[in-house]
Amino acid sequence: MSKERYIAAKQKWAEKQRALGVAAHAVPSRERLPPGQKLTDGFPVLDLGVQPKIPPSEWRMKIDGLVENGATLTWDQFNALPQVEDVSDFHCVTTWSKYDCRWGGVAFTTLYELVQPKPEAKFVYFTSYDGYSTNVALEKCLDDDVLVATSFDGLPVAREHGGPARVIIPKLYAWKGAKFVNGITFLAEDKLGFWEVRGYSNTADPWTEDRYA
Numbered sequence: 377m378s379k380e381r382y383i384a385a386k387q388k389w390a391e392k393q394r395a396l397g398v399a400a401h402a403v404p405s406r407e408r409l410p411p412g413q414k415l416t417d418g419f420p421v422l423d424l425g426v427q428p429k430i431p432p433s434e435w436r437m438k439i440d441g442l443v444e445n446g447a448t449l450t451w452d453q454f455n456a457l458p459q460v461e462d463v464s465d466f467h468c469v470t471t472w473s474k475y476d477c478r479w480g481g482v483a484f485t486t487l488y489e490l491v492q493p494k495p496e497a498k499f500v501y502f503t504s505y506d507g508y509s510t511n512v513a514l515e516k517c518l519d520d521d522v523l524v525a526t527s528f529d530g531l532p533v534a535r536e537h538g539g540p541a542r543v544i545i546p547k548l549y550a551w552k553g554a555k556f557v558n559g560i561t562f563l564a565e566d567k568l569g570f571w572e573v574r575g576y577s578n579t580a581d582p583w584t585e586d587r588y589a
Protein backbone atom coordinates (compact mmCIF):
# COMPACT_ATOMS: atom_id res chain seq x y z
CA MET A 377 0.00 0.00 0.00
CA SER A 378 2.66 2.48 1.11
CA LYS A 379 4.94 1.10 -1.55
CA GLU A 380 2.46 1.90 -4.29
CA ARG A 381 1.89 5.40 -2.93
CA TYR A 382 5.62 5.89 -2.75
CA ILE A 383 6.15 4.81 -6.34
CA ALA A 384 3.24 6.95 -7.58
CA ALA A 385 4.60 9.98 -5.73
CA LYS A 386 8.11 9.41 -7.08
CA GLN A 387 6.71 9.29 -10.58
CA LYS A 388 4.75 12.51 -10.08
CA TRP A 389 7.83 14.22 -8.65
CA ALA A 390 9.77 13.18 -11.75
CA GLU A 391 7.08 14.54 -14.05
CA LYS A 392 6.96 17.82 -12.14
CA GLN A 393 10.73 18.24 -12.17
CA ARG A 394 10.78 17.58 -15.92
CA ALA A 395 8.21 20.31 -16.43
CA LEU A 396 10.01 22.74 -14.13
CA GLY A 397 10.49 26.14 -15.65
CA VAL A 398 7.48 25.60 -17.83
CA ALA A 399 4.75 24.95 -15.34
CA ALA A 400 6.15 24.68 -11.82
CA HIS A 401 2.93 25.63 -10.14
CA ALA A 402 0.92 24.35 -7.33
CA VAL A 403 -2.19 22.89 -8.86
CA PRO A 404 -4.78 25.12 -7.24
CA SER A 405 -8.07 23.57 -6.47
CA ARG A 406 -11.01 25.56 -7.75
CA GLU A 407 -11.44 27.03 -4.31
CA ARG A 408 -7.88 27.83 -3.51
CA LEU A 409 -8.32 29.48 -0.12
CA PRO A 410 -9.47 26.96 2.48
CA PRO A 411 -12.47 27.92 4.61
CA GLY A 412 -11.81 30.37 7.42
CA GLN A 413 -8.42 31.43 6.01
CA LYS A 414 -7.22 34.92 4.98
CA LEU A 415 -4.58 35.49 2.35
CA THR A 416 -1.39 37.22 3.51
CA ASP A 417 1.35 38.78 1.39
CA GLY A 418 3.94 38.67 4.12
CA PHE A 419 5.39 35.62 5.76
CA PRO A 420 4.53 35.57 9.48
CA VAL A 421 6.87 33.70 11.80
CA LEU A 422 5.50 31.17 14.28
CA ASP A 423 7.78 29.42 16.73
CA LEU A 424 8.21 28.49 20.38
CA GLY A 425 10.26 31.61 21.08
CA VAL A 426 13.51 29.90 20.20
CA GLN A 427 15.25 30.06 16.85
CA PRO A 428 18.19 27.71 17.32
CA LYS A 429 21.33 28.57 15.43
CA ILE A 430 22.82 25.44 13.91
CA PRO A 431 26.15 25.75 12.09
CA PRO A 432 26.18 23.47 9.02
CA SER A 433 29.16 21.57 10.46
CA GLU A 434 27.04 20.58 13.48
CA TRP A 435 23.74 19.96 11.71
CA ARG A 436 22.50 16.36 11.68
CA MET A 437 19.38 14.65 10.42
CA LYS A 438 18.70 11.35 12.14
CA ILE A 439 16.27 8.98 10.44
CA ASP A 440 15.39 5.96 12.53
CA GLY A 441 12.65 3.74 13.91
CA LEU A 442 11.11 0.98 11.79
CA VAL A 443 13.57 1.24 8.90
CA GLU A 444 15.99 -1.17 7.23
CA ASN A 445 18.78 1.40 6.89
CA GLY A 446 18.76 4.00 9.64
CA ALA A 447 20.87 7.05 8.82
CA THR A 448 22.34 10.10 10.48
CA LEU A 449 23.08 12.53 7.69
CA THR A 450 25.50 15.43 7.80
CA TRP A 451 24.69 18.67 6.00
CA ASP A 452 26.90 17.66 3.06
CA GLN A 453 25.38 14.20 2.84
CA PHE A 454 21.87 15.61 2.99
CA ASN A 455 22.55 18.15 0.26
CA ALA A 456 24.17 15.50 -1.93
CA LEU A 457 20.77 13.75 -2.18
CA PRO A 458 18.70 14.44 -5.32
CA GLN A 459 17.13 17.88 -5.13
CA VAL A 460 13.61 18.96 -6.07
CA GLU A 461 11.77 22.22 -6.19
CA ASP A 462 8.05 22.73 -5.77
CA VAL A 463 5.58 25.59 -5.47
CA SER A 464 2.80 25.18 -2.95
CA ASP A 465 0.38 27.09 -0.76
CA PHE A 466 0.91 27.39 2.99
CA HIS A 467 -1.97 27.35 5.50
CA CYS A 468 -1.47 28.20 9.17
CA VAL A 469 -4.15 27.16 11.64
CA THR A 470 -4.16 30.71 13.04
CA THR A 471 -6.03 31.57 9.77
CA TRP A 472 -3.38 33.01 7.48
CA SER A 473 -2.48 31.45 4.16
CA LYS A 474 0.36 32.26 1.80
CA TYR A 475 0.25 31.32 -1.87
CA ASP A 476 3.03 30.21 -4.19
CA CYS A 477 5.79 29.34 -1.79
CA ARG A 478 8.72 28.03 -3.81
CA TRP A 479 10.53 25.41 -1.73
CA GLY A 480 13.63 23.47 -2.70
CA GLY A 481 15.26 20.53 -0.98
CA VAL A 482 14.93 16.77 -0.68
CA ALA A 483 11.65 15.00 -1.43
CA PHE A 484 10.27 12.91 1.41
CA THR A 485 10.13 10.01 -1.05
CA THR A 486 13.92 10.25 -1.47
CA LEU A 487 14.42 9.86 2.29
CA TYR A 488 11.90 7.01 2.29
CA GLU A 489 13.91 5.28 -0.41
CA LEU A 490 17.16 5.88 1.46
CA VAL A 491 16.09 4.33 4.78
CA GLN A 492 13.55 1.80 3.50
CA PRO A 493 10.80 1.79 6.10
CA LYS A 494 9.52 -1.63 7.13
CA PRO A 495 5.97 -2.61 6.19
CA GLU A 496 4.84 -2.06 9.82
CA ALA A 497 5.75 1.64 9.64
CA LYS A 498 2.53 3.65 9.42
CA PHE A 499 3.34 6.92 11.18
CA VAL A 500 6.09 9.51 11.08
CA TYR A 501 7.29 11.52 14.08
CA PHE A 502 9.37 14.61 13.32
CA THR A 503 11.62 16.29 15.90
CA SER A 504 13.41 19.62 15.84
CA TYR A 505 16.33 21.51 17.33
CA ASP A 506 13.97 23.79 19.30
CA GLY A 507 12.26 20.90 21.09
CA TYR A 508 9.28 20.91 18.72
CA SER A 509 7.75 17.72 17.42
CA THR A 510 4.84 16.76 15.20
CA ASN A 511 3.33 13.54 13.88
CA VAL A 512 1.91 12.69 10.48
CA ALA A 513 0.49 9.51 8.97
CA LEU A 514 3.12 8.04 6.63
CA GLU A 515 0.59 7.97 3.81
CA LYS A 516 0.28 11.79 4.02
CA CYS A 517 4.04 12.17 3.72
CA LEU A 518 4.07 10.18 0.49
CA ASP A 519 2.67 12.93 -1.69
CA ASP A 520 4.53 14.62 -4.49
CA ASP A 521 4.67 17.95 -2.66
CA VAL A 522 6.18 16.86 0.66
CA LEU A 523 9.81 17.76 1.14
CA VAL A 524 12.50 18.73 3.62
CA ALA A 525 13.19 22.23 2.38
CA THR A 526 16.55 23.95 2.53
CA SER A 527 15.63 26.80 0.18
CA PHE A 528 12.78 29.24 -0.14
CA ASP A 529 12.44 31.36 -3.29
CA GLY A 530 15.89 30.25 -4.35
CA LEU A 531 17.64 31.33 -1.13
CA PRO A 532 18.56 29.29 1.94
CA VAL A 533 15.61 28.96 4.34
CA ALA A 534 16.01 31.85 6.80
CA ARG A 535 16.60 30.92 10.42
CA GLU A 536 13.26 32.38 11.56
CA HIS A 537 11.51 30.19 8.99
CA GLY A 538 13.20 27.04 10.24
CA GLY A 539 16.56 26.90 8.49
CA PRO A 540 18.78 25.14 7.82
CA ALA A 541 16.03 22.60 7.02
CA ARG A 542 12.29 22.41 7.57
CA VAL A 543 9.53 20.06 6.56
CA ILE A 544 6.81 21.18 4.15
CA ILE A 545 3.50 19.26 3.92
CA PRO A 546 1.31 21.64 1.91
CA LYS A 547 -1.95 19.71 2.17
CA LEU A 548 -1.98 19.93 5.98
CA TYR A 549 -1.98 22.90 8.36
CA ALA A 550 1.54 24.19 8.64
CA TRP A 551 2.15 23.09 12.24
CA LYS A 552 2.60 19.59 10.74
CA GLY A 553 5.78 20.85 9.05
CA ALA A 554 8.66 20.90 11.54
CA LYS A 555 11.07 23.82 11.29
CA PHE A 556 14.69 23.24 12.39
CA VAL A 557 14.04 19.55 11.75
CA ASN A 558 16.68 17.09 12.94
CA GLY A 559 14.85 13.80 13.32
CA ILE A 560 12.43 11.60 11.41
CA THR A 561 11.23 8.44 13.14
CA PHE A 562 9.07 5.79 11.49
CA LEU A 563 6.58 4.18 13.87
CA ALA A 564 3.92 1.47 13.86
CA GLU A 565 1.74 3.35 16.36
CA ASP A 566 0.90 7.03 16.26
CA LYS A 567 2.65 9.30 18.78
CA LEU A 568 1.30 12.81 19.30
CA GLY A 569 3.59 15.79 18.77
CA PHE A 570 3.96 19.13 20.55
CA TRP A 571 0.69 20.76 19.46
CA GLU A 572 -1.19 17.51 19.05
CA VAL A 573 -0.90 16.80 22.78
CA ARG A 574 -2.11 20.36 23.39
CA GLY A 575 -5.41 20.00 21.64
CA TYR A 576 -4.62 20.56 17.99
CA SER A 577 -6.21 18.16 15.56
CA ASN A 578 -4.24 15.08 14.68
CA THR A 579 -5.25 15.10 11.03
CA ALA A 580 -5.03 18.87 10.34
CA ASP A 581 -6.92 19.10 7.06
CA PRO A 582 -7.40 22.79 6.08
CA TRP A 583 -10.26 21.94 3.72
CA THR A 584 -12.47 20.59 6.47
CA GLU A 585 -11.24 23.15 9.04
CA ASP A 586 -9.94 20.30 11.07
CA ARG A 587 -8.16 22.66 13.48
CA TYR A 588 -8.61 21.36 17.02
CA ALA A 589 -9.27 17.91 18.38
Ligand SMILES: Nc1nc2c(c(=O)[nH]1)N[C@H]1C(S)=C(S)[C@@H](COP(=O)(O)O)O[C@H]1N2
Nearest residue numbers: 420421422423424468504508537550551555
Ligand atom coordinates in the same frame (compact mmCIF):
# COMPACT_ATOMS: atom_id res chain seq x y z
N1 LIG B 1 10.40 23.53 15.10
C1 LIG B 1 9.23 24.17 14.96
N2 LIG B 1 8.52 23.95 13.85
C2 LIG B 1 7.34 24.59 13.65
C3 LIG B 1 6.82 25.46 14.62
C4 LIG B 1 7.61 25.67 15.80
O1 LIG B 1 7.24 26.40 16.73
N3 LIG B 1 8.81 25.00 15.93
N4 LIG B 1 5.61 26.08 14.41
C5 LIG B 1 4.72 25.49 13.41
C6 LIG B 1 3.62 26.37 13.03
S1 LIG B 1 2.30 26.50 14.09
C7 LIG B 1 3.58 26.99 11.81
S2 LIG B 1 2.25 27.87 11.27
C8 LIG B 1 4.76 26.97 10.92
C9 LIG B 1 5.22 28.40 10.76
O2 LIG B 1 6.26 28.51 9.85
P1 LIG B 1 6.84 29.97 9.58
O3 LIG B 1 7.32 30.51 10.90
O4 LIG B 1 7.93 29.79 8.58
O5 LIG B 1 5.70 30.80 9.07
O6 LIG B 1 5.85 26.20 11.44
C10 LIG B 1 5.46 25.05 12.16
N5 LIG B 1 6.66 24.33 12.51
Ligand SMILES: [Mo]
Nearest residue numbers: 422468469551
Ligand atom coordinates in the same frame (compact mmCIF):
# COMPACT_ATOMS: atom_id res chain seq x y z
MO1 LIG C 1 0.63 27.56 12.78
